[in-house]
Amino acid sequence: MLKAAKEHILDINEFPDIIMEKGEGMYLWDTEENIYLDFLGGWAVTSLGHSPKVIQEALKEQSETLVNASPSFYNKPMVEFAQYLAKHSCFDMAFFGSSGSEANEAALKLARKYGQKYKNGAYKIVALKKGFHGRTLAMMSATGKLSWKEKFEPKVVGFTHVSRNDIQAMKAAIDEETCAVMLEPILGEGGICEMDYDYIQQLRKVCDETNTLLIFDEVQTGIGRTGTLFAYEQYNIEPDIMTLAKGIGGGFPLSTMLTKKELNIFERGDQGGTYVGQPLAMAVGLAVVKEVVDKRLSDNAMKMGEVIKQRLENLKMKGYITEIRGRGLMIAFDFAIEKASELTKLCRSNGLIIRERDERTIRLLPPLIVAENHIDKMIELLEKSMEEILIRYGVKMK
Numbered sequence: 001m002l003k004a005a006k007e008h009i010l011d012i013n014e015f016p017d018i019i020m021e022k023g024e025g026m027y028l029w030d031t032e033e034n035i036y037l038d039f040l041g042g043w044a045v046t047s048l049g050h051s052p053k054v055i056q057e058a059l060k061e062q063s064e065t066l067v068n069a070s071p072s073f074y075n076k077p078m079v080e081f082a083q084y085l086a087k088h089s090c091f092d093m094a095f096f097g098s099s100g101s102e103a104n105e106a107a108l109k110l111a112r113k114y115g116q117k118y119k120n121g122a123y124k125i126v127a128l129k130k131g132f133h134g135r136t137l138a139m140m141s142a143t144g145k146l147s148w149k150e151k152f153e154p155k156v157v158g159f160t161h162v163s164r165n166d167i168q169a170m171k172a173a174i175d176e177e178t179c180a181v182m183l184e185p186i187l188g189e190g191g192i193c194e195m196d197y198d199y200i201q202q203l204r205k206v207c208d209e210t211n212t213l214l215i216f217d218e219v220q221t222g223i224g225r226t227g228t229l230f231a232y233e234q235y236n237i238e239p240d241i242m243t244l245a246k247g248i249g250g251g252f253p254l255s256t257m258l259t260k261k262e263l264n265i266f267e268r269g270d271q272g273g274t275y276v277g278q279p280l281a282m283a284v285g286l287a288v289v290k291e292v293v294d295k296r297l298s299d300n301a302m303k304m305g306e307v308i309k310q311r312l313e314n315l316k317m318k319g320y321i322t323e324i325r326g327r328g329l330m331i332a333f334d335f336a337i338e339k340a341s342e343l344t345k346l347c348r349s350n351g352l353i354i355r356e357r358d359e360r361t362i363r364l365l366p367p368l369i370v371a372e373n374h375i376d377k378m379i380e381l382l383e384k385s386m387e388e389i390l391i392r393y394g395v396k397m398k
């Protein structure tokens with residue numbers, strides 16, 4: 001089967017020589033029946049763990065009722081889901097898509113519409129250095145990743161990037177041609193770096209004063225991961241637009257752009273898509289978010305996040321780790337030596353899935369259902385793997 005994979009799957013990734021076959025809760029199994037404890041969750045996607053009953057049931061029930069009507073009709077789960085999201089957030093209205101990039105595209109189109117309507121055609125977007133917003137051409141332009149700067153030129157124009165937590169730089173970057181500021185409240189792909197409370201408070205003020213929209217990309221931070229249903233709640237402000245994906249579908253392709261009723265300004269034909277409000281996705285999304293709310297999984301994320309950080313502190317005391325960052329179940333740590341990709345690989349062969357960001361930083365984004373016994377096991381496998389690598393490179397520890 002591996003041979004067929006190499007011959008027929010476009011080579012876009014350093015795929016390891018395993019083929020995943022089954023998932024349940026915190027665990028994955030490959031075709032050779034190796035078992036893996038999953039602390040990456042498909043990059044913060046499997047919020048309820050693997051193959052949760054909630055998703056199985058939503059899919060079964062909805063697929064027996066209606067798989068697809070048409071994007072030009074309302075459908076029942078779509079209306080129920082939009083209503084539920086409005087009830088549990090500061091927003092009123094939803095647009096549904098399939099990926100985070102698609103929701104972000106919708107957000108920027110809405111912002112440009114706003115610029116045309118209310119700000120003399122303002123079209124520019126200010127985003128953050130090290131920010132990440134997706135892989136479509138416009139989102140690669142929005143993304144502040146240095147290594148992407150020269151890729152697939154020419155890019156979509158109108159983006160500037162400033163450093164995080166620097167309100168002066170932000171003020172200087174916003175001008176009369178700026179329609180929106182877009183940022184992640186915690187940089188995910190950028191290495192789990194948080195925005196300061198004061199920075200976001202001031203940013204909201206600056207946006208209000210300059211008639212600029214504030215867009216929160218909560219594709220990674222949203223749906224309970226940082227300890228509240230949405231990360232913006234912890235900053236005591238309301239963004240004008242928020243995008244969600246990853247955790248909202250629990251593994252099913254689903255994304256959302258939420259906004260206020262004042263921004264219900266798209267003209268007919270401005271925005272759409274074949275799978276807008278796809279009933280299976282809507283039923284799954286509603287079931288996932290309900291489960292997160294009803295089971296208070298954001299509280300669990302906060303609690304278990306603290307436990308993980310405490311355990312990592314022990315490894316820091318031993319000198320295996322140099323820094324720990326993050327909030328809730330969005331956690332990163334720096335390995336003592338620049339061999340993070342080797343550590344990822346060894347952990348995998350020892351039965352633990354984590355992921356390096358670069359040769360220094362490792363990220364942990366486990367499902368929100370993670371419990372202490374999983375954390376004990378993760379730390380055991382991580383420590384064992386770290387020791388092996390440190391010995392391999394002759395690093396002596398205390």
Ligand SMILES: *Cc1c(COP(=O)(O)O)cnc(C)c1O
Nearest residue numbers: 099100101132133134188219220
């Ligand atoms: C993953 C991610 C995206 C892109 O989502 P896709 O579903 O891969 O298009 C956008 N923004 C953030 C913050 C992300 O973490």
